[in-house]
Amino acid sequence: MATAAKRPKVPGGSELTRLQDFLRWCDSVGLVLSSKVSVSNEGTVADYGMLATADIEEGEVLFTVPRSALLHQGTAEVSALLEKEKSSLQSSSGWVPLLLALLHEYTSSRSRWTPYLSLWTDFRTLDHPMFWSKEERERLLRGTGVPEAVDKDLTNIRREYEDVALPFMLRHADLWSPRTHTLDLYTRLVAFVMAYSFQEPQEEEDNDDEEDEEEEERAPNPPMMVPMADMLNHVSNHNANLEFTPDSLKMVCVRPVRRGDEVFNTYGQMANWQLLHMYGFTEPYPSNGNETADVPVSNLYAVAARGVQSDVDRRLMEEQREVLGEMMQERGAFVFGTHGCLTDSELHTALKVLCMSKDELSEFKDNDGWEEDEEDEEEKVSQMFSNDGLPELKASWKRLLHETVRLTLRSYGDGGGEVVERDRALMEHTAALSCRQQRALQVRYGQKSILHKLMELSKS
Structure with missing residues (x-):
């Protein structure tokens, strides 16, 4: 397809x-x-x-x-200026120099890249969710993680434009003008870079110096057109x-x-x-073999807390979360693909700790956790959380996982099996949907299908 x-x-x-x-x-x-x-x-x-x-x-x-x-900041007409003042152009994304270069080249009558950049008319054909209305994102993509990612993007884009790019342009009014190089054009160029740029892989260097190996990872190479x-x-x-x-x-x-x-x-x-x-596009279901669905760690904690009935249980739960908090992010997620869990070691740890008795947890803490898994143990865990292995999990683990997935499915705005059935019916009539509705449906249905299958596999 x-x-x-x-x-x-x-x-x-x-x-x-x-x-x-x-x-x-x-x-x-x-x-x-x-x-x-x-x-x-x-x-x-x-x-x-x-x-x-x-x-x-x-x-x-x-x-x-x-x-x-x-086309990048090193080949653009303004490359010397961008290099000279690069210290003032630092940002969380690292894209500001490239975006300033694109702003200049796109609006310059003498740009050598005009025949290339002219392929995109005002970049108005880009249809990333960042260009949808907030209401449309929430209605069509609720639960998928896309609305939250877009909100974060738009906040960061505005901040970088107003705090970094705009002051730089005002200092160099002979090359840039806020009237021409607006936040709207800047945002569309961000989408252009997101959709069409490439990043050169980091070169691997042989280095036997242990101190160098402990240094922080180098920043990734900047994108280029x-x-x-x-x-x-x-x-x-x-x-x-x-x-x-x-x-x-x-x-x-x-x-x-x-x-x-x-x-x-x-x-x-x-x-x-x-x-x-x-x-700004999707692959039709089920042709994307890389489809995934996230199960938030916070949902697992919420389900585990339902069993708390006494102060003793509450203190145990707090200890369990404290231990896991040192091992994984509470705002993180367990990732499931079409064949099972892709973050199996993290899920294994979470389920094991949350199902421990007080004595088991004390022993675990006294021993500073468990020893690093050997290769055969890692393979065992991987098999345990594959689609074939999930039905064989311990009953307490399956119940916890099953209810967590059920809670995750509710985040899409509907309840129970209706979540999947409603979108399955829509999949049979996609011709009646707009392009945005079709793409959002592909995202929702792919994720919900994985979660629905996971519920079936984790039934007690």
């Missing part, structure tokens, strides 16, 4: 002209495109996409992008992958592609809620 459109159709009759201008620009900057592929807006799952014009074998290079054609690479659409079962070399970036075929088929890249192992949040 094909993926849903990554990039909605751009209105107007100049779409072909913009594409032709972009392809001529690619040739002028030294971007080499294989004769076995073509970029088109016909026969693809989205607006633009890449099609095979001949059979392609594994290992063949589809195109090569010279590093000089990449890679013309042509972002023309490929995504599916989890992809057939091409971007490779980084010192001089260029290359899109390489990772399995054979037949003539007429679409070439797909991948953005990584991402569930539909992540795809919608970051990229």
